[in-house]
Amino acid sequence: MQHIDPSKNKTEKSKIPYYSIFGVIFLVFLFVFLWKPLNSARVAYIPLNKTMEKQGKEAKLPAVIGNASVEIIQDQPNLTDAESIDQPIPEDEVVKDELDEAFESKDSGPTYYTIAKGDTLTGILSQAGVNRNDVYQLTKQFKQLANLRVGQQISWVVDENKSLQVFNWYISARDTMVYQREGDAFAQYTEKREGNWQAFTISGQIDNNFIAEARNSGLTLNEILSITKILQWQLDFRRLKKGDRFTVSLLREMIGSRHSTSRILGVRIQNNRRDYYAILADDGNYYDVNGMGLARSFLRYPLAKQAKISSSFNPRRLHPVTGRIAPHNGVDFAVSRGTPVLATGDGEVVIAKSSGSAGNFITIRHGRQYTTRYMHLDKILVRQGQRVRKGDLIGLSGNTGRSTGPHLHYELRIDNKPVNPMTSSLPQAEGLTGKSKSAYLELVKGIKPILAFPSEIKAPIVNNQSNNTLSAD
Numbered sequence: 001m002q003h004i005d006p007s008k009n010k011t012e013k014s015k016i017p018y019y020s021i022f023g024v025i026f027l028v029f030l031f032v033f034l035w036k037p038l039n040s041a042r043v044a045y046i047p048l049n050k051t052m053e054k055q056g057k058e059a060k061l062p063a064v065i066g067n068a069s070v071e072i073i074q075d076q077p078n079l080t081d082a083e084s085i086d087q088p089i090p091e092d093e094v095v096k097d098e099l100d101e102a103f104e105s106k107d108s109g110p111t112y113y114t115i116a117k118g119d120t121l122t123g124i125l126s127q128a129g130v131n132r133n134d135v136y137q138l139t140k141q142f143k144q145l146a147n148l149r150v151g152q153q154i155s156w157v158v159d160e161n162k163s164l165q166v167f168n169w170y171i172s173a174r175d176t177m178v179y180q181r182e183g184d185a186f187a188q189y190t191e192k193r194e195g196n197w198q199a200f201t202i203s204g205q206i207d208n209n210f211i212a213e214a215r216n217s218g219l220t221l222n223e224i225l226s227i228t229k230i231l232q233w234q235l236d237f238r239r240l241k242k243g244d245r246f247t248v249s250l251l252r253e254m255i256g257s258r259h260s261t262s263r264i265l266g267v268r269i270q271n272n273r274r275d276y277y278a279i280l281a282d283d284g285n286y287y288d289v290n291g292m293g294l295a296r297s298f299l300r301y302p303l304a305k306q307a308k309i310s311s312s313f314n315p316r317r318l319h320p321v322t323g324r325i326a327p328h329n330g331v332d333f334a335v336s337r338g339t340p341v342l343a344t345g346d347g348e349v350v351i352a353k354s355s356g357s358a359g360n361f362i363t364i365r366h367g368r369q370y371t372t373r374y375m376h377l378d379k380i381l382v383r384q385g386q387r388v389r390k391g392d393l394i395g396l397s398g399n400t401g402r403s404t405g406p407h408l409h410y411e412l413r414i415d416n417k418p419v420n421p422m423t424s425s426l427p428q429a430e431g432l433t434g435k436s437k438s439a440y441l442e443l444v445k446g447i448k449p450i451l452a453f454p455s456e457i458k459a460p461i462v463n464n465q466s467n468n469t470l471s472a473d
């Protein structure tokens with residue numbers, strides 16, 4: 001036992017007692033037997049066409065990209081140790097711009113939220129930064145708050161210390177359950193809604209920045225936020241400048257003298273003498289004056305070739321070792337090193353760098369609400385600040401960062417909340433056709449004069465437009 005395999009380069013350690021050599025050999029065997037099978041499962045490929053025939057149920061899922069399509073072959077939550085660590089670290093978060101700051105710093109008006117599948121009230125309010133003791137107090141006091149239904153709207157108001165002041169639960173079109181702070185507890189009462197909607201037209205000319213001017217002209221932060229979302233694909237609101245103009249036509253539901261919810265009927269923004277319109281159609285979506293959709297469409301997959309999913313999106317994944325919840329905020333595609341990675345939508349590269357756990361990674365911001373992230377890349381082919389189009393090659397997949405096998409971790413976030421990129425609804429670019437288009441164009445004819453700027457109208461503009469009789473030009 002004096003001579004050890006020279007290939008292991010350990011001859012100089014020949015004085016080591018023999019039992020520790022057995023220990024080393026034992027560990028090597030463990031490594032080979034346990035680690036390798038796990039890893040080879042992650043990178044296995046299944047030919048695309050065969051799986052499409054075999055799995056009829058999933059054949060509706062593939063997205064066609066160019067002349068290739070992508071197929072989900074296996075979609076099971078893998079509770080492997082490798083997966084639990086491929087998460088971004090806090091420093092990888094997208095830096096907030098001035099619009100984000102403005103909307104987040106608002107401490108007056110209510111924050112609205114529509115209940116989605118899987119939501120819990122504690123989760124929603126905690127994520128929004130509401131004081132935890134208040135959330136605990138509210139949910140402990142009123143057990144019926146566990147009965148929030150998908151699609152229902154809630155709103156809440158916090159003070160500057162994030163302490164909860166009012167919580168509203170919109171039970172029906174008429175009734176709102178209100179939970180009002182009273183000392184350390186909350187009092188509950190029902191508020192009947194009048195359903196008294198009034199029309200307003202609000203115009204302004206930008207002197208410094210859009211938010212400041214929009215607020216000056218009387219729009220609330222929630223209304224401004226809606227406008228920046230509606231036109232997020234047409235305009236970068238940060239780039240609106242002195243002399244640019246806007247007009248907004250909206251309905252406000254009045255309860256007594258104050259208004260609660262608003263509905264934007266039409267927006268016109270003139271940037272650099274170019275007009276951008278968004279008008280609400282009967283289907284609840286906004287279109288331009290020709291009935292074209294305003295959203296930019298997305299690719300479902302960030303890849304041009306087939307790949308299997310080695311780990312699914314899973315917000316409630318349990319860490320295999322600690323047993324704690326360690327959400328998997330994205331989808332892992334088992335792709336070999338060097339596979340082209342594509343931007344899934346038009347946008348701006350806001351992060352392109354190397355980081356500890358995510359390896360080489362890219363974050364793209366699309367409009368105002370959407371971000372996508374691509375991690376563990378072998379190579380980054382874009383730079384921060386670069387504008388990209390849907391389908392652009394942005395990098396090559398790899399195995400960098402805390403990753404134990406080549407794969408692409410892909411995330412989609414809406415309003416900075418991770419969603420399942422394989423199932424979430426993506427913005428549609430479709431326009432109106434047929435009857436709904438002609439009805440819409442009639443609507444446009446009626447609303448365009450309302451959206452005229454004051455200087456374009458001879459008669460003085462009236463602030464309350466409920467009986468507007470201005471004629472089209």
Ligand SMILES: [Zn+2]
Pocket residue numbers: 083086311328330331332408409410
């Ligand atoms: Zn992952």
